[in-house]
Amino acid sequence: MSRGIALLLCGLLAAAFLLSLLVPWGDLAALLGEDRGLGLAVLRELRLPRAILALTYGAMLGASGAAIQALFANPLASPDLTGTTSGAALGAVITAYIFGFSAPIALSVGAVAGALGALLLLIALAGPRAETATLLLAGLAISALAGALTTLALALAPSPFAFYDAYDWLMGSLLDRSLAQAAFAALPAAVSILLLVRLSAALDSLTLGEEVAASFGHDVGRLRLWIVTLTAFGVGACVAICGAIGFVGLVAPIFARRVTGGHPGRAIVPAALIGAILLLAADLVVRTAPLGRTLPIGVVTALLGAPFFLWLVAHMRWRLR
Amino acid sequence: MSPLLDASGLAIGGRLQPSSIAARPGELVCLVGPNGSGKTSLLHAIAGIGGPAGEVRIDGHDPCRAGPDERRRLLSYLPATRDIAWPLAARDLIALGLSGGEGEAGIDRIVAELSLEDIAGRRIDRLSTGERSRVLIARALVARPRLLLLDEPVANLDPLWQLRLMDHLRLVTRRDGQAALIAAHDLDLAAAYADRLVVMRDGRIAAEGEPAELLASALIPEVFGIERRDGGWRPVA
Numbered sequence: 001m002s003r004g005i006a007l008l009l010c011g012l013l014a015a016a017f018l019l020s021l022l023v024p025w026g027d028l029a030a031l032l033g034e035d036r037g038l039g040l041a042v043l044r045e046l047r048l049p050r051a052i053l054a055l056t057y058g059a060m061l062g063a064s065g066a067a068i069q070a071l072f073a074n075p076l077a078s079p080d081l082t083g084t085t086s087g088a089a090l091g092a093v094i095t096a097y098i099f100g101f102s103a104p105i106a107l108s109v110g111a112v113a114g115a116l117g118a119l120l121l122l123i124a125l126a127g128p129r130a131e132t133a134t135l136l137l138a139g140l141a142i143s144a145l146a147g148a149l150t151t152l153a154l155a156l157a158p159s160p161f162a163f164y165d166a167y168d169w170l171m172g173s174l175l176d177r178s179l180a181q182a183a184f185a186a187l188p189a190a191v192s193i194l195l196l197v198r199l200s201a202a203l204d205s206l207t208l209g210e211e212v213a214a215s216f217g218h219d220v221g222r223l224r225l226w227i228v229t230l231t232a233f234g235v236g237a238c239v240a241i242c243g244a245i246g247f248v249g250l251v252a253p254i255f256a257r258r259v260t261g262g263h264p265g266r267a268i269v270p271a272a273l274i275g276a277i278l279l280l281a282a283d284l285v286v287r288t289a290p291l292g293r294t295l296p297i298g299v300v301t302a303l304l305g306a307p308f309f310l311w312l313v314a315h316m317r318w319r320l321r
Numbered sequence: 322m323s324p325l326l327d328a329s330g331l332a333i334g335g336r337l338q339p340s341s342i343a344a345r346p347g348e349l350v351c352l353v354g355p356n357g358s359g360k361t362s363l364l365h366a367i368a369g370i371g372g373p374a375g376e377v378r379i380d381g382h383d384p385c386r387a388g389p390d391e392r393r394r395l396l397s398y399l400p401a402t403r404d405i406a407w408p409l410a411a412r413d414l415i416a417l418g419l420s421g422g423e424g425e426a427g428i429d430r431i432v433a434e435l436s437l438e439d440i441a442g443r444r445i446d447r448l449s450t451g452e453r454s455r456v457l458i459a460r461a462l463v464a465r466p467r468l469l470l471l472d473e474p475v476a477n478l479d480p481l482w483q484l485r486l487m488d489h490l491r492l493v494t495r496r497d498g499q500a501a502l503i504a505a506h507d508l509d510l511a512a513a514y515a516d517r518l519v520v521m522r523d524g525r526i527a528a529e530g531e532p533a534e535l536l537a538s539a540l541i542p543e544v545f546g547i548e549r550r551d552g553g554w555r556p557v558a
Contacts, residue, residue, distance in 0.1 A: 207407050208405070209402060212398060216389050217369075217384075217385075217392040263407070263409065264407050
C-alpha cells in the first residue's frame with residue numbers, strides 16, 4: 001500500500017468518524033446552544049459509543065475477512081458467508097436467555113464460543129484450503145443450521161420481552177450502546193486486529209501454496225488455528241454487543257487487495273480501514289435516511305452488500321469461462 | 322570438501338523410508354524414479370515441510386531451527402504444482418522469495434538472468450503455464466539460497482527453455498557454490514546435467530552414482546520398466 005493511499009484511507013476514516021459524531025448537526029447544535037453540558041453528554045454517551053462501535057466492528061470485519069480469505073485462498077470467504085457471524089449470534093442468543101442481554105461478559109463468551117464452533121465446523125467440513133463451491137456449501141450449511149437453531153431459540157423464548165430483545169438485537173444495531181459496551185467490543189477487536197496483522201507475512205507466503213509457506217518456516221497448522229481463534233474472538237465480541245452485521249467482511253478485503261497489488265496478507269490493514277469506513281458510512285445512511293424511523297444497520301449493509309455479492313459471483317463465473 | 326547438505330535418518334510415514342543424502346557446494350544432483358517413488362517426500366523431508374523428518378544440516382545449520390529470513394538464505398523449495406492462489410504481478414511473486422537483506426536489485430538480476438523482462442509486470446494468472454513456471458523458478462532462485470530443492474523444474478517448459486534453465490542451474494551452482502537437488506523425469510536431461518544421479522524406488526534410495534554409468538546399468542529397466550532400444554527409451558520387451 002503506497003503512502004498516498006494509506007493517508008487517503010486514514011483521512012476518509014477520520015472524516016467518517018467525525019461525521020458520525022456530528023451528523024445530524026442541527027439537533028446537536030441546538031442542544032449545545034441551549035444546554036452545553038447536556039449537548040456534550042449526548043455526544044459522549046450516545047454518539048461516541050455508536051461511532052466507536054461502527055469503527056471497531058467495521059475494522060474487525062474487514063481484517064477478519066481479509067485473513068479468512070487469505071487462509072482459504074478464496075475471495076468469497078468472509079465471516080458471514082462462512083457462518084462465523086451466525087454461529088456467534090446463536091451463541092449469544094442462547095447465552096442471553098440464561099443471563100439476559102445486559103450481561104456483556106457472558107454474551108461475549110457465548111458469541112465467541114458460537115463463532116469458534118462455526119469456524120471449526122467449517123474447517124472440518126470443507127477442508128483447510130477449500131474450493132469455492134465446497135466453502136460456500138459448507139458455509140451455507142452452517143449458516144442455515146445456526147439460523148435454524150437461532151429461530152428455534154426465538155420460538156422457545158422464555159418471555160415475549162426476551163423474544164423482542166433477541167429479535168431486535170439479531171438485526172444488528174449500534175443504537176443505545178454505552179461507552180462500557182463499546183469498550184467490550186473494541187478492546188477484543190483491537191487485540192485481534194493487531195495479532196492478525198502480525199500474521200500478514202505468513203499469509204502472503206501462502207500465495208505460493210502451503211508447501212512453500214512451510215519451507216519458509218511457517219507452521220501452517222498453527223497459522224490456521226490462530227486465524228480461526230482471533231477471528232472468532234474479535235467478531236464474537238462485536239456480535240455480542242451489536243448483533244450480526246453482514247457483507248462488510250466480504251467487501252472490504254476485495255477493495256483492500258486492489259491497493260496492495262493483490263497481496264492477501266498485506267490487505268489486512270487496509271481492509272480494516274475500509275471496513276471501518278464502510279460501516280461508519282452505512283451508519284450515516286441509517287441516521288440520515290428520510291424514512292421516519294431508524295433502520296437496523298445490519299439490514300442496510302445486507303441491502304447494499306447483497307448486490308455486490310451477486311456481481312462478484314457473476315464476475316467469477318465470467319472469468320472462469 | 323565438507324558437505325553443504327548433510328541429511329540422515331530422513332523418514333516420512335510410509336512414503337519415505339529412513340534415508341541419508343549429502344551434497345557438496347557446487348554440486349547438481351538429480352533425483353529420478355517412477356511416480357510415487359518418494360522424490361517429493363525426500364525434498365519435503367530436507368526442507369522440513371510438515372515438521373522435522375530427520376537430521377538435516379545445511380552449512381552446519383538446522384533449517385528447522387532457523388527463522389524465516391535465515392531459512393530463505395539456507396534453502397528454497399519449488400513444488401511441482403504451478404498453482405497460485407492470488408493473481409499477483411509476476412515481479413511481486415518473485416519478491417516473496419526474497420530474504421530480509423535483499424531488495425529490488427536481486428529481483429532485477431533474476432529477471433534478467435531468466436529473460437523475464439517482458440512478463441515481470443504482468444499478472445501471473447494471465448501468463449501461460451510455461452511462463453508461470455519460469456516466474457516461480459525465479460522466485461525459488463532470487464534469494465540465492467545455499468541449497469535448491471526443485472521438484473520437476475523443467476515441467477511445462479519448451480525444449481529450448483528446458484536446456485536454458487538447466488544451463489542456468491549448472492552455471493549458478495558452479496559460480497555461487499550452491500547445491501541443487503532436482504527431481505526430474507527426463508533421464509537423458511538429468512544425466513546430461515547432473516554431477517550425480519540418485520535413483521529412488523518404493524520410498525528409498527535404490528542407488529546413486531555417476532549418471533552415465535547408472536543409466537547404462539541394469540537398474541534402469543528394473544526400476545522404470547524401460548530400456549534403451551532403437552535410439553530411444555522403450556518399454557521393456
